[in-house]
Amino acid sequence: MEKNILVTYASRYGATKEIAEKIGEGLSEAGLQAEVVPIDGKRDLNAFRAIILGSAVYIGKWRPEGVEFLKANERALAGRPVWLFSSGPTGEGDPVELVEGQRLPPEVQLIADRIHPRDIAVFHGFINPAKINLIEKFAIKNVVKKPFGDFRDWNTITAWAAGIAEAVKNTSR
Ligand SMILES: Cc1cc2nc3c(=O)[nH]c(=O)nc-3n(C[C@H](O)[C@H](O)[C@H](O)COP(=O)(O)O)c2cc1C
Numbered sequence: 001m002e003k004n005i006l007v008t009y010a011s012r013y014g015a016t017k018e019i020a021e022k023i024g025e026g027l028s029e030a031g032l033q034a035e036v037v038p039i040d041g042k043r044d045l046n047a048f049r050a051i052i053l054g055s056a057v058y059i060g061k062w063r064p065e066g067v068e069f070l071k072a073n074e075r076a077l078a079g080r081p082v083w084l085f086s087s088g089p090t091g092e093g094d095p096v097e098l099v100e101g102q103r104l105p106p107e108v109q110l111i112a113d114r115i116h117p118r119d120i121a122v123f124h125g126f127i128n129p130a131k132i133n134l135i136e137k138f139a140i141k142n143v144v145k146k147p148f149g150d151f152r153d154w155n156t157i158t159a160w161a162a163g164i165a166e167a168v169k170n171t172s173r
Helices: 015-029 066-070 075-078 106-115 134-143 154-170
Strands: 006-008 033-038 050-058 082-087 119-123
Touching: 006 015, 006 066, 015 033, 015 050, 015 082, 015 154, 050 066, 050 154, 066 075, 066 106, 075 106, 082 106, 119 154
Parallel strands: 006 033, 006 050, 050 082, 082 119
Antiparallel strands: none
């Protein structure tokens, strides 16, 4: 029987990587083994008890490697317990409201509809003005229109991981 849970992420500047690591910690605290790795597209998904997959959102889209991974592994993922998350909106308030109820970019939602994830979370993100380039700064001010700063809510992320741990433990295989 598979032992590990795969937590895999698409991150440009590290904020989503840290969210994935927090999820991995939560699973470990619940007594489960988690492997937290960047999306690389070359994994045997059947080797994992569950798969948690997340991406940062840039101008309304997931990172390309996140979309590619979902497309390339759609069939395998549809047969596994899968959880998805987006790391995106900055600003105060419910992150789902901040993205106007759109938990996933439309292109990704279409694939998710065929995978049937157990849950889709939207977590607050971190726009770090010290890391992004001038074009991105311009885009934030004029297109995205969200504040700079770290709005990640670690308690919410930990609670989500705890819920997944419970669900995985209760899954009889
Ligand atoms: C140029 C740029 C565009 C962004 N566009 C969006 C967006 O359309 N929707 C959103 O929710 N967040 C958007 N964000 C916020 C990022 O998704 C957020 O900061 C995320 O946590 C970054 O994750 P990363 O460090 O793993 O790449 C944008 C950030 C930048 C720098």
